[in-house]
Amino acid sequence: MENIVELIQHKRDGGELPAGDIEALIAGYMSGEVADYQMSAWLMAAFLRGLTLAETLALTGAMIASGDTLDLSGLGRRVVDKHSTGGVGDKVSLVLGPLVASCGAVFGKMSGRSLGHTGGTVDKLESIPGFRTGLEVDHFVAQLREVGVCIAGQTVNLAPADGRLYALRDVTATIDSNPLTAASIMSKKIAGGAQAVVLDIKVGRGAFFTNMGQARGVAHLMEEIGRAHGMEVVSVMTAMEQPLGHAVGNSLEVLEAVEALAGRGPADLAAVVVELAANLLALSDLGWDRERSREEAGRRLSGGEALPRFRRWVEAQGGDASFIDDPGRLPLAPHRLKITAPADGYVSAIDALAAGKAAFRLGAGRRRKGDAVNHGVGLVLHAKVGDRVGKGEAIASVYAGNTEAAGRAAGEVAAAYELAPEPVPAPPVIIG
Amino acid sequence: MENIVELIQHKRDGGELPAGDIEALIAGYMSGEVADYQMSAWLMAAFLRGLTLAETLALTGAMIASGDTLDLSGLGRRVVDKHSTGGVGDKVSLVLGPLVASCGAVFGKMSGRSLGHTGGTVDKLESIPGFRTGLEVDHFVAQLREVGVCIAGQTVNLAPADGRLYALRDVTATIDSNPLTAASIMSKKIAGGAQAVVLDIKVGRGAFFTNMGQARGVAHLMEEIGRAHGMEVVSVMTAMEQPLGHAVGNSLEVLEAVEALAGRGPADLAAVVVELAANLLALSDLGWDRERSREEAGRRLSGGEALPRFRRWVEAQGGDASFIDDPGRLPLAPHRLKITAPADGYVSAIDALAAGKAAFRLGAGRRRKGDAVNHGVGLVLHAKVGDRVGKGEAIASVYAGNTEAAGRAAGEVAAAYELAPEPVPAPPVIIG
Numbered sequence: 001m002e003n004i005v006e007l008i009q010h011k012r013d014g015g016e017l018p019a020g021d022i023e024a025l026i027a028g029y030m031s032g033e034v035a036d037y038q039m040s041a042w043l044m045a046a047f048l049r050g051l052t053l054a055e056t057l058a059l060t061g062a063m064i065a066s067g068d069t070l071d072l073s074g075l076g077r078r079v080v081d082k083h084s085t086g087g088v089g090d091k092v093s094l095v096l097g098p099l100v101a102s103c104g105a106v107f108g109k110m111s112g113r114s115l116g117h118t119g120g121t122v123d124k125l126e127s128i129p130g131f132r133t134g135l136e137v138d139h140f141v142a143q144l145r146e147v148g149v150c151i152a153g154q155t156v157n158l159a160p161a162d163g164r165l166y167a168l169r170d171v172t173a174t175i176d177s178n179p180l181t182a183a184s185i186m187s188k189k190i191a192g193g194a195q196a197v198v199l200d201i202k203v204g205r206g207a208f209f210t211n212m213g214q215a216r217g218v219a220h221l222m223e224e225i226g227r228a229h230g231m232e233v234v235s236v237m238t239a240m241e242q243p244l245g246h247a248v249g250n251s252l253e254v255l256e257a258v259e260a261l262a263g264r265g266p267a268d269l270a271a272v273v274v275e276l277a278a279n280l281l282a283l284s285d286l287g288w289d290r291e292r293s294r295e296e297a298g299r300r301l302s303g304g305e306a307l308p309r310f311r312r313w314v315e316a317q318g319g320d321a322s323f324i325d326d327p328g329r330l331p332l333a334p335h336r337l338k339i340t341a342p343a344d345g346y347v348s349a350i351d352a353l354a355a356g357k358a359a360f361r362l363g364a365g366r367r368r369k370g371d372a373v374n375h376g377v378g379l380v381l382h383a384k385v386g387d388r389v390g391k392g393e394a395i396a397s398v399y400a401g402n403t404e405a406a407g408r409a410a411g412e413v414a415a416a417y418e419l420a421p422e423p424v425p426a427p428p429v430i431i432g
Numbered sequence: 433m434e435n436i437v438e439l440i441q442h443k444r445d446g447g448e449l450p451a452g453d454i455e456a457l458i459a460g461y462m463s464g465e466v467a468d469y470q471m472s473a474w475l476m477a478a479f480l481r482g483l484t485l486a487e488t489l490a491l492t493g494a495m496i497a498s499g500d501t502l503d504l505s506g507l508g509r510r511v512v513d514k515h516s517t518g519g520v521g522d523k524v525s526l527v528l529g530p531l532v533a534s535c536g537a538v539f540g541k542m543s544g545r546s547l548g549h550t551g552g553t554v555d556k557l558e559s560i561p562g563f564r565t566g567l568e569v570d571h572f573v574a575q576l577r578e579v580g581v582c583i584a585g586q587t588v589n590l591a592p593a594d595g596r597l598y599a600l601r602d603v604t605a606t607i608d609s610n611p612l613t614a615a616s617i618m619s620k621k622i623a624g625g626a627q628a629v630v631l632d633i634k635v636g637r638g639a640f641f642t643n644m645g646q647a648r649g650v651a652h653l654m655e656e657i658g659r660a661h662g663m664e665v666v667s668v669m670t671a672m673e674q675p676l677g678h679a680v681g682n683s684l685e686v687l688e689a690v691e692a693l694a695g696r697g698p699a700d701l702a703a704v705v706v707e708l709a710a711n712l713l714a715l716s717d718l719g720w721d722r723e724r725s726r727e728e729a730g731r732r733l734s735g736g737e738a739l740p741r742f743r744r745w746v747e748a749q750g751g752d753a754s755f756i757d758d759p760g761r762l763p764l765a766p767h768r769l770k771i772t773a774p775a776d777g778y779v780s781a782i783d784a785l786a787a788g789k790a791a792f793r794l795g796a797g798r799r800r801k802g803d804a805v806n807h808g809v810g811l812v813l814h815a816k817v818g819d820r821v822g823k824g825e826a827i828a829s830v831y832a833g834n835t836e837a838a839g840r841a842a843g844e845v846a847a848a849y850e851l852a853p854e855p856v857p858a859p860p861v862i863i864g
Contacts, residue, residue: 008605012479040469041604044476047444172473173441 004034011045019058026062026161036168043165043174051179053224059179060225063187066161070193072108075141078285079108081194082276083185085209085218087202088356089243089381093121093151094257095265095273095301096280098309101148103277103296105284108144109151110158110192118356118364119250119373122153127251127330127375131319147316149309159187167369178214182221189231196232196283198276203431204240206352212237212432234279237432238272242350242385244429245269249364249378249399251330258327263304268384268429274298275430333362333376333399335406341389345419350385354416358409362400377401379413386426389419436466444477451490458494458593468600475597475606483611485656491611492657495619498593502542502625507573509538510717513626514708515617517641517650519634520788521675521813525553525583526689527697527705527733528712530741533580535709535728537716540576541583542590542624550788550796551682551805554585559683559762559807563751579748581741591619599801610646614653621663628664628715630708635863636672638784644669644864666711669864670704674782674817676861677701681796681810681831683762690759695736700816700861706730707862765794765808765831767838773821777851782817786848790841794832809833811845818858821851 007021017025025042028034051059072079080100084090097107111121111133122133133153135143143150162184169175189197199222201215202208209215219235226233238244245266247256259265260273274297281293288296300306311321323329359365363374376399383395396413400406439453449457457474460466483491504511512532516522529539543553543565554565565585567575575582594616601607621629631654633647634640641647651667658665670676677698679688691697692705706729713725720728732738743753755762791797795806808831815827828845832838 005603005605008476012476012605035468035603037468037472037600038604041472041476041606044440044444044473045480045605048477048480168469171437171467172470173437173444173477174473 004028004038008038008042008045011042011049014049016052017055019054019061022055022058023062023065026059026066029164030066030161039165040168040172040174043169043172043180046180047174047177053221056179056183056221057225057228060183060187060190063159063161063165063183064191067157067159067191069191070110070137070156070158072141072144072193072195075106075144077106077144078196079106079144079194080196080198080280080284081107081109081189081192082198082200082280083189084200085185085202085207087240087244088118088206088352088359089245089248089253090202091124091245091247091253091257092200092269092272092276094124094254095260095269096276097149097151098261098313099273099277099297099301099306100280100284101313102300102306102309103281104286105148105281106144107149107280108140108194110156110188111151111153118248118359118378119366121151123373123375124250124253125151125317127254128314128319128323131314132317135317143316147309147312149313150317158191162187178217178221182218182225186222186225190229194231196280197226198279198283199233199235200272200276201235201237202240203237204352206243206356207240216432232283234283236275236279236430239427239429239431240352241427243352243355243381244272246381246384247378248355248359248381249362250373250375251332252378252380252399255327255330258307258310258324260301261304261307261310263302266384270301271429274301331376333374333401335400335403337398337400337406337410338394339396339398339410339414341383341391341393341395341419343419344391345389345421346424347383347385347387347389347395347417348420348424349418350381351416354412355379355381358412358416361412362398362405362409374401379409384426386424388423436460436470440470440474440477443474443481446481448484449487451486451493454487454490455494455497458491458498461596462498462593471597472600472604472606475601475604475612478612479606479609485653488611488615488653489657489660492615492619492622495591495593495597495615496623499589499591499623501623502569502588502590504540504573504576504625504627507538507576509576510628511538511540511576511626512628512630512712512716513539513541513621513624514630514632514712515621516632517617517634517639519672519676520550520638520784520791521677521680521685522634523556523677523679523685523689524632524701524704524708526556526686527692527701528708529581529583530693530745531705531709531729531733531738532712532716533745534732534738534741535713536718537580537713538576539581539712540572540626542588542620543583543585550680550791550810551798553583555805555807556682556685557583557749559686560746560751560755563746564749567749575748579741579744581745582749590623594619610649610653614650614657618654618657622661626663628712629658630711630715631665631667632704632708633667633669634672635669636784638675638788639672648864664715666715668707668711668862671859671861671863672784673859675784675787675813676704678813678816679810680787680791680813681794682805682807683764684810684812684831687759687762690739690742690756692733693736693739693742695734698816702733703861706733763808765806765833767832767835769830769832769838769842770826771828771830771842771846773815773823773825773827773851775851776823777821777853778856779815779817779819779821779827779849780852780856781850782813783848786844787811787813790830790844790848793844794830794837794841806833811841816858818856820855
């Protein structure tokens with residue numbers, strides 16, 4: 001690429017790059033003609049100067065074009081997908097997928113392996129013995145047809161430029177940019193072939209977005225990108241100040257997801273699942289309006305009607321469904337400690353980021369691509385914000401691989417809790 | 433370096449980095465802990481957010497600390513140096529060095545191999561058969577004592593961080609920054625051990641700086657950096673719209689320098705040399721004021737009194753001085769073409785950048801470190817801005833390695849000339 005320096009310079013000086021230049025930049029980066037140090041200079045210029053909507057669309061398109069794209073139109077059904085910007089205790093997809101499938105919609109998701117504090121959806125599913133996420137496309141499509149729900153790892157090469165760019169942004173302080181973030185998320189979603197996506201945009205100290213303004217900006221951009229690609233996109237903002245639900249950690253979250261599918265899940269998790277399901281069902285080809293979608297989702301979730309669909313799903317991907325019938329059999333880490341309340345009072349905060357980091361240090365997440373996650377470790381937060389606790393009562397438990405890790409995590413989790421003497425209202429979970 | 437991402441982020445967000453952070457950044461870059469792509473992201477952030485004077489001083493200091501420093505205080509003389517920001521036809525050092533030495537001052541210069549359109553000072557000197565620029569420090573110091581003038585290549589490792597940073601800036605569109613430029617130039621000068629420096633800041637379309645405002649900004653910064661290191665720094669702005677003098681190319685410029693030292697050089701070259709010499713002599717330990725310095729320099733230059741000193745200098749560095757006695761013997765490229773005026777008129781412009789590029793394509797400069805330069809190729813501009821020319825009269829000549837290159841260069845040089853029907857004044861050469 002002859003003119004890469006001019007191209008960086010143009011963005012550096014605040015100019016708008018034509019789509020062809022952005023395509024050449026990404027193609028050059030993937031071919032090795034554009035060096036990492038040139039891309040990172042461009043990314044910093046883009047971070048500080050911004051990208052116009054046209055540039056953001058071109059970047060998204062170029063990242064989609066860098067790899068495979070899935071065409072699910074042969075299915076004859078409208079495939080809906082959900083994307084979360086990531087939070088602590090986020091097991092929503094495990095509940096949401098079978099719930100919307102049980103309503104008759106088709107929920108298909110290609111999910112990467114997360115580098116977050118705790119495992120990604122694929123890691124959580126792999127806690128179930130036998131569960132396979134490395135599926136061929138044929139399997140993915142057939143399962144969508146037969147079971148109505150499938151979550152696969154990225155066995156096809158969706159938007160590989162995004163993966164490389166994200167890794168570079170991560171080490172060059174260029175993550176926190178609305179257009180770069182929107183293009184990153186949407187390139188993978190669009191390449192994955194779903195026709196409609198609901199975005200669960202988590203906002204709070206345990207989330208990628210810590211303020212609503214930024215979250216709204218990215219949501220708006222993602223909707224615009226979806227529109228340009230004929231994809232319907234709806235954003236829902238949900239709270240991520242404290243972890244979602246009680247469980248943080250792979251097997252522990254599967255266990256909680258089964259509870260939720262049985263109609264016995266925590267209220268905050270159920271609220272998020274129903275809100276997202278209402279939007280997904282309304283975007284699906286069922287012809288339901290939002291009201292009916294919400295009503296059906298709520299009724300089926302609380303009635304435990306989607307649990308059999310989860311069981312079928314697990315079997316379709318090779319998982320041992322007996323663990324769903326008796327999730328208490330899922331292997332959990334042996335070293336357990338309870339954290340007790342130091343005083344009578346009300347839980348006024350649980351720092352989601354601190355809880356996520358504690359789970360990460362227990363081994364629930366991965367630092368580098370290729371690292372193994374420990375499925376059995378994690379936390380259970382027995383008391384959440386607004387709950388009344390008595391002195392000495394267990395407010396949380398840690399599951400660790402050894403006593404030293406258990407002790408450290410217990411200290412970290414205890415520090416993540418704040419108690420107040422006066423009652424504290426349970427915070428809203430759907431915030432926009 | 434644990435916190436490199438935070439450090440990039442701090443500059444990205446417009447913060448000021450403490451000196452310790454900048455030192456750690458440069459040391460980490462040299463040790464390999466900080467990757468090229470992280471440094472380039474930082475450079476782009478610094479480019480767009482700027483650096484404070486304190487940051488610029490810290491960067492300069494860190495680059496000096498990355499390599500060797502020369503201590504010339506044992507000489508017992510005040511060593512003066514001159515630095516040019518680079519122009520086309522700039523053979524000033526070849527004339528200036530022996531001129532100030534002939535006045536009794538000590539002129540010492542460590543000069544890098546240029547990546548510019550035409551060779552650097554070291555390349556020009558190496559046109560003289562036998563001339564060696566790879567000198568040991570002992571030789572450098574002894575020659576300063578005995579001859580009063582020495583220009584050596586960078587045989588010691590002066591500010592190697594600057595070399596690496598400059599190469600990175602060159603390919604990431606981060607060259608054109610005042611603080612980065614000032615730190616780059618001054619780190620090498622200060623490491624080189626001179627106690628006073630005159631900066632020849634060239635401004636115009638053939639120069640690094642194309643506008644006076646930017647040149648003044650960098651000059652001011654360089655004076656501040658010098659002050660912080662106990663080095664006296666004086667800046668002179670000189671014009672670089674058209675090439676300086678008539679010759680562009682290594683041997684051709686040596687030839688012109690000898691002519692100038694014999695008192696027969698072009699007026700614009702002599703004007704720059706005398707202006708710089710006046711400043712250098714006033715900064716030296718001779719105790720002359722500016723007026724006397726200017727008077728002595730002018731008289732000696734026009735009287736040819738510095739030519740014997742040039743001869744001694746050449747001999748001291750192993751060069752064959754018979755080429756100085758008869759510079760017409762310097763080998764020149766065999767394929768020569770004359771460019772003639774297409775009409776009667778006055779030369780109104782000669783695009784220095786276009787002339788420099790033409791010389792570069794003839795082989796006078798180098799694209800990459802380690803490339804050889806062709807000493808014999810280049811251009812002679814017989815007519816300069818303001819000169820009256822008659823139709824068919826030779827206005828320029830090219831010296832090329834083959835006929836094809838000669839033809840192409842002739843076309844390029846012809847295109848660099850502009851003629852006007854009405855008289856045009858010769859432009860000023862000292863502009864600030």
